Amino acid sequence: MQREIEPRRSLSDFLREDLGLTGTHVGCEHGVCGACTVLVDGWSARACLLLAVQCEGAAVTTIEGLTPAEGLSPLQEAFRACHGLQCGFCTPGMIVLAHELLALNPAPTTEQIREALAANLCMCTGYVTIVRAVARAAAARA
Amino acid sequence: MTWVGRAVPLKEDARLVAGRGRFLDDLVPGRMLHVAMLRSPHAHARIVSLDASAAAALPGVAAVLTGREAATRSRPIRPLIPTPVPIDDWCLAVDRARFVGEPVAAVAAVDRATAEDALELIRVEWEPLDAAVDAEAGVRGEAPLLYPALGTNVLWHDTLTYGDVDGAFARADGVLEERFELSRYASTPLETFGCIAAWDAGTDAYAFWTNDQRPGLTMAILAESLGVPQARIRLACPDIGGGFGNKRRPAYLLVCALLARRTGRAVKFVEDRRENLSALMQAAGGVMDLSLAYRRDGTLLGLSIRDVTDEGKNLISPAQHNLIKLGNIANGYRIPAIRYAAWSVLTNKCPSGANRGIGKPFMCFAIERALALLARRLALDPAELRRRNYVSAGEMPYATPTGATYDSGDYHATLQAALERFDYDGRRHEQARGRAAGRLLGIGIATSVEPAGTNLASYEIITGRRAASGSAEAAMVRIEPDGQVRAAVGDPPSGQGYETVVSQIVADELGLAPDQVEVARGFDSSTTPWLYLSGNYSNKFSVTDTGAIVGAARRVRDKLLRIAAHRLEADAADLELRDGAVAVRGMPARALTLKELARTAYADVLGLPPGEEPGLEARHAHQNPLARPMDAARRVPSQLVFANAAHCCLVEVDRGTGGVTILAYVVVHDCGRELNPLIVEGMVHGSTAHGIGAALLEAFRYDERGQLLTSTFMDYLKPTALDVPDIEVGRLEHPSPFTPFGAKGVGEGGAIPGPAAVANAVEDALAPYGVTVRALPITPEQIWRWLTT
Numbered sequence: 001m002q003r004e005i006e007p008r009r010s011l012s013d014f015l016r017e018d019l020g021l022t023g024t025h026v027g028c029e030h031g032v033c034g035a036c037t038v039l040v041d042g043w044s045a046r047a048c049l050l051l052a053v054q055c056e057g058a059a060v061t062t063i064e065g066l067t068p069a070e071g072l073s074p075l076q077e078a079f080r081a082c083h084g085l086q087c088g089f090c091t092p093g094m095i096v097l098a099h100e101l102l103a104l105n106p107a108p109t110t111e112q113i114r115e116a117l118a119a120n121l122c123m124c125t126g127y128v129t130i131v132r133a134v135a136r137a138a139a140a141r142a
Numbered sequence: 143m144t145w146v147g148r149a150v151p152l153k154e155d156a157r158l159v160a161g162r163g164r165f166l167d168d169l170v171p172g173r174m175l176h177v178a179m180l181r182s183p184h185a186h187a188r189i190v191s192l193d194a195s196a197a198a199a200l201p202g203v204a205a206v207l208t209g210r211e212a213a214t215r216s217r218p219i220r221p222l223i224p225t226p227v228p229i230d231d232w233c234l235a236v237d238r239a240r241f242v243g244e245p246v247a248a249v250a251a252v253d254r255a256t257a258e259d260a261l262e263l264i265r266v267e268w269e270p271l272d273a274a275v276d277a278e279a280g281v282r283g284e285a286p287l288l289y290p291a292l293g294t295n296v297l298w299h300d301t302l303t304y305g306d307v308d309g310a311f312a313r314a315d316g317v318l319e320e321r322f323e324l325s326r327y328a329s330t331p332l333e334t335f336g337c338i339a340a341w342d343a344g345t346d347a348y349a350f351w352t353n354d355q356r357p358g359l360t361m362a363i364l365a366e367s368l369g370v371p372q373a374r375i376r377l378a379c380p381d382i383g384g385g386f387g388n389k390r391r392p393a394y395l396l397v398c399a400l401l402a403r404r405t406g407r408a409v410k411f412v413e414d415r416r417e418n419l420s421a422l423m424q425a426a427g428g429v430m431d432l433s434l435a436y437r438r439d440g441t442l443l444g445l446s447i448r449d450v451t452d453e454g455k456n457l458i459s460p461a462q463h464n465l466i467k468l469g470n471i472a473n474g475y476r477i478p479a480i481r482y483a484a485w486s487v488l489t490n491k492c493p494s495g496a497n498r499g500i501g502k503p504f505m506c507f508a509i510e511r512a513l514a515l516l517a518r519r520l521a522l523d524p525a526e527l528r529r530r531n532y533v534s535a536g537e538m539p540y541a542t543p544t545g546a547t548y549d550s551g552d553y554h555a556t557l558q559a560a561l562e563r564f565d566y567d568g569r570r571h572e573q574a575r576g577r578a579a580g581r582l583l584g585i586g587i588a589t590s591v592e593p594a595g596t597n598l599a600s601y602e603i604i605t606g607r608r609a610a611s612g613s614a615e616a617a618m619v620r621i622e623p624d625g626q627v628r629a630a631v632g633d634p635p636s637g638q639g640y641e642t643v644v645s646q647i648v649a650d651e652l653g654l655a656p657d658q659v660e661v662a663r664g665f666d667s668s669t670t671p672w673l674y675l676s677g678n679y680s681n682k683f684s685v686t687d688t689g690a691i692v693g694a695a696r697r698v699r700d701k702l703l704r705i706a707a708h709r710l711e712a713d714a715a716d717l718e719l720r721d722g723a724v725a726v727r728g729m730p731a732r733a734l735t736l737k738e739l740a741r742t743a744y745a746d747v748l749g750l751p752p753g754e755e756p757g758l759e760a761r762h763a764h765q766n767p768l769a770r771p772m773d774a775a776r777r778v779p780s781q782l783v784f785a786n787a788a789h790c791c792l793v794e795v796d797r798g799t800g801g802v803t804i805l806a807y808v809v810v811h812d813c814g815r816e817l818n819p820l821i822v823e824g825m826v827h828g829s830t831a832h833g834i835g836a837a838l839l840e841a842f843r844y845d846e847r848g849q850l851l852t853s854t855f856m857d858y859l860k861p862t863a864l865d866v867p868d869i870e871v872g873r874l875e876h877p878s879p880f881t882p883f884g885a886k887g888v889g890e891g892g893a894i895p896g897p898a899a900v901a902n903a904v905e906d907a908l909a910p911y912g913v914t915v916r917a918l919p920i921t922p923e924q925i926w927r928w929l930t931t
Binding site for chain 1: 151152154155156157158159160161162163165167168170255329330331332333334381382383384385386414415636637638639820821823824825827828829830831854855856860861862863864866868869
């Protein structure tokens with residue numbers, strides 16, 4: 001798509017406010033919490049730390065882009081089956097992060113899962129069921 | 143077979159994993175304006191002058207609101223617990239700012255960036271004042287006064303005595319004395335606080351959307367401060383991205399309401415993270431001096447606590463931390479004599495307030511640390527010392543000295559189960575081997591009671607009079623004209639899965655499956671039944687909400703049976719409700735579906751029994767029976783139904799870095815009957831992670847001038863997936879006799895004993911160095927100092 005935007009508009013504001021893609025959440029606006037994690041050309045990135053104009057010509061994938069038109073993806077199903085969430089605010093960012101991990105490493109160890117997920121914060125789950133969900137999704141692929 | 147008690151996957155998870163939740167910031171009314179707030183850079187300063195004319199003239203700015211204007215257009219905010227001398231506290235600071243981050247002016251503009259640009263054009267002349275940062279200086283009367291009219295920074299002080307404390311200390315073989323300190327910290331829900339206000343000129347009515355956790359109380363404050371009846375206020379909560387008690391700030395709703403009225407447009411404010419960390423809500427810090435009288439065999443005889451609570455600028459619920467500490471002062475132990483001397487002290491810091499466990503984490507930290515130290519002094523195993531003092535299962539229901547009722551549970555069994563699951567003896571051997579090899583391994587045990595429900599009558603201890611009391615919630619169940627079932631409860635969830643649990647409860651009552659019950663998302667004051675007491679706080683779902691839902695569902699069920707009995711010409715006692723129909727028992731052909739019965743109730747009303755009211759909707763409110771008024775001895779339950787838990791953990795301290803790694807963590811808990819084990823287990827994990835954060839990482843640090851040094855997630859550290867171990871959970875189920883399903887609260891969970899468990903383990907690991915842990919968090923820097931001096 002093509003849009004004319006203010007140079008100072010962040011990617012997260014552009015996605016949420018200009019495109020109405022509200023699945024990408026904003027938790028800290030300084031790049032720590034990872035709630036706004038999206039894929040830019042396949043790599044996870046903080047949408048709050050990117051200016052939208054920096055993404056000119058790039059492929060940006062949000063949680064909406066990882067959700068099938070009908071039903072849920074296997075990764076999303078695993079999060080639901082393991083209750084790998086509570087309030088759901090970190091969840092889209094966590095799923096984007098886990099999607100990247102499984103693309104790079106289809107059979108991660110628990111330690112590798114924890115290391116990857118440590119990029120984002122969750123205030124509800126203590127991460128235990130998120131780790132389980134990612135492991136379950138990986139096992140289902142194998 | 144019933145649905146309640148089963149690990150039903152969550153309804154709400156299906157939308158949340160797809161990013162289809164609807165959170166406050168996702169809502170965008172037409173022509174909406176965005177608010178940014180100018181905040182005090184000083185901990186304590188007089189506002190000599192404030193000129194917002196240039197900001198108001200900036201293109202894109204619709205309105206500017208200053209503290210002075212707010213004070214003329216609204217009334218002060220009514221506190222939940224009144225101060226001894228009434229203090230006017232408006233939604234913006236008027237003449238003086240009293241903490242770093244306190245808002246003094248607000249701008250509404252076409253977008254947030256423009257509003258923030260306008261803030262830079264507001265000229266404020268500040269006269270900085272000395273800041274009160276030390277609560278103990280406030281007790282001594284040596285701190286600068288926040289409110290000179292009050293004449294002191296001490297909002298409340300009292301000494302409460304239960305039993306023969308002097309006698310207990312006189313008879314004791316020994317007394318353990320220790321001082322403990324807790325930093326301020328917060329649960330920091332990932333979604334920050336936010337609100338939208340709109341005003342309708344034609345009816346002088348306000349509409350609010352907000353992630354406020356306690357809408358019943360907030361409705362009262364909004365009506366009083368805006369000077370409009372509650373009937374002309376509508377307040378709705380969408381999905382809430384975590385709460386933990388933090389999500390409340392009526393002042394922000396008022397700022398938006400005044401700007402909405404001024405501009406005639408909807409106005410939104412959403413905190414950024416710095417605003418959230420510096421100005422929303424922090425758990426009160428403070429200092430506690432503890433004296434514990436004991437017999438040589440470890441029997442506890444008496445407890446005396448001197449507690450100085452650092453409230454910050456808390457005019458909303460001062461002394462609430464103290465009250466809740468008092469209610470949990472003896473933890474799960476039989477301590478016959480208790481003295482509690484407490485000071486609730488204003489300082490120039492962020493307001494303290496509700497935060498997962500409010501007061502209980504500190505209380506539990508002090509008691510469980512004291513027991514660890516006493517075990518060491520008496521050369522007793524810490525588990526054995528606890529066993530010698532627990533209230534036993536045979537004593538339930540047990541009346542505590544301060545007026546609470548421990549309703550059920552077997553604390554011995556909980557501890558035993560945790561020790562077995564942890565392999566306590568095996569781990570002790572592992573520790574001994576590790577120590578011999580030079581490793582710093584430590585084992586920590588902490589156990590706790592965890593109450594649910596708040597009895598507002600307990601505020602009488604502080605205020606000397608009763609303004610509100612009890613613990614209650616309201617709900618409704620309705621079968622729509624098409625036969626579909628809908629339910630709503632006045633408690634907006636913030637991640638606890640109520641849509642699912644409510645559907646489980648209603649499904650059982652009406653003979654359906656949970657998927658056949660629609661549960662309203664969030665809260666809407668115009669459609670949800672609610673009380674002043676309504677809200678998402680104090681672990682109250684299991685002790686009040688469940689009763690409201692069951693009561694409403696049973697009324698609808700009874701009515702269905704009456705209508706069916708009339709139409710089937712049968713006795714209601716011979717009917718059964720299952721699989722979406724009412725049938726004569728043993729005669730499945732003689733049945734009417736809910737759809738057919740709904741048609742009678744709403745459309746074909748001449749088919750109703752004589753005198754039966756049309757419609758299929760019922761409301762019910764439930765109050766928990768354990769709430770009582772204060773008695774003459776000032777005994778009163780501040781909270782009602784008590785779960786319990788035992789935590790065991792193994793940690794290793796790195797000699798080189800002072801870092802702590804948690805190698806194993808076991809929780810065994812007993813929250814009575816579990817309504818949905820999937821949700822309960824998640825609560826236990828998450829709350830324990832909060833305890834670990836408070837123990838090792840999280841602290842709001844203020845310097846001597848009251849500047850907040852940790853206002854971003856770069857320096858206010860939260861635990862990540864590498865800090866929280868794979869917490870292993872076991873459970874016992876001793877149902878409460880005082881709740882509809884025997885369920886108890888579990889939301890505060892590990893946030894209460896977690897800090898003590900980790901601290902006990904770290905101290906045990908550092909035993910070769912003779913270290914005593916007196917304060918949290920235990921940072922690598924602190925450990926490194928211990929190891930090198």
